[in-house]
Amino acid sequence: MKSVIIGAGTYSEVYLAFLQEAGVNIAGFLDDDEKYSGKDVQGVPVWGTTAILPQLKDLYGVEAVYCPIGSNKTRVHFLEMARDFGYKTPNFIHHTVIIAPHVTIADEGVYILQATQVMPFVTIEKDVMISAGSNIIHHCHLSQGTFISNGVNFGAFAKAEKFAYIGMGATVMTGVKVIGEDALIGAGAVVVKDVPASAIMAGVPAKVLKFKEN
Numbered sequence: 541m542k543s544v545i546i547g548a549g550t551y552s553e554v555y556l557a558f559l560q561e562a563g564v565n566i567a568g569f570l571d572d573d574e575k576y577s578g579k580d581v582q583g584v585p586v587w588g589t590t591a592i593l594p595q596l597k598d599l600y601g602v603e604a605v606y607c608p609i610g611s612n613k614t615r616v617h618f619l620e621m622a623r624d625f626g627y628k629t630p631n632f633i634h635h636t637v638i639i640a641p642h643v644t645i646a647d648e649g650v651y652i653l654q655a656t657q658v659m660p661f662v663t664i665e666k667d668v669m670i671s672a673g674s675n676i677i678h679h680c681h682l683s684q685g686t687f688i689s690n691g692v693n694f695g696a697f698a699k700a701e702k703f704a705y706i707g708m709g710a711t712v713m714t715g716v717k718v719i720g721e722d723a724l725i726g727a728g729a730v731v732v733k734d735v736p737a738s739a740i741m742a743g744v745p746a747k748v749l750k751f752k753e754n
């Protein structure tokens with residue numbers, strides 16, 4: 541199945557490597573930053589901006605879209621746009637990921653990288669991105685468009701609301717019930733209590749630095 545990656549930056553280059561390793565046919569890239577136009581990523585051409593997304597099926601026979609962009613709202617925006625145009629948005633779950641029984645994973649737009657472990661009774665909604673080497677502890681819930689960075693411990697029974705972003709190596713301790721919508725947890729933080737929506741928290745224990753201005 542011919543596929544395109546939206547985003548031509550370094551993280552997409554990493555995903556290209558993993559997707560190609562898994563046998564996915566990535567035929568091209570799109571990026572709204574004109575600096576990538578006409579360039580290539582590891583020999584795969586950047587066809588242009590997302591303005592041409594609706595035509596990719598006719599132009600190149602593309603059927604599927606991947607969008608491994610770390611910005612949650614941007615990723616979800618493009619994945620929903622792709623689905624609206626009739627493209628598939630398949631999951632990519634690296635073959636080394638350990639998924640326990642009784643885990644529910646949506647079948648659209650979920651990306652999980654190497655050596656992450658997902659324990660029983662976890663729910664992962666669509667468009668969730670989990671980087672390498674994280675532990676997703678039992679009975680937790682990752683809502684649509686959340687991002688779990690590498691080396692995170694995400695505690696039992698915690699719920700990450702839509703667009704929550706957990707930075708590198710952070711721990712969300714079991715006992716925390718909610719990481720609010722669009723909250724951002726800094727690298728290395730230890731979250732010991734619930735996080736309000738749009739809060740930026742960091743430190744050990746994590747404290748609110750500020751709130752995002754929406």
Ligand SMILES: CC(C)(COP(=O)(O)OP(=O)(O)OC[C@H]1O[C@@H](n2cnc3c(N)ncnc32)[C@H](O)[C@@H]1OP(=O)(O)O)[C@@H](O)C(=O)NCCC(=O)NCCS
Binds near residue numbers: 706725728741742
């Ligand atoms: C927490 C974070 C969002 C703050 O970014 P910011 O709003 O630009 O804030 P600043 O860098 O201006 O720092 C503000 C203060 O918080 C401190 N701080 C920043 N990040 C921190 C962190 N992770 N832990 C503890 N303190 C942190 C800074 O030292 C600074 O303190 P000061 O005011 O005493 O000098 C950011 O540093 C961070 O950790 N982002 C996550 C990055 C990540 O993991 N990305 C994953 C890529 S795969």
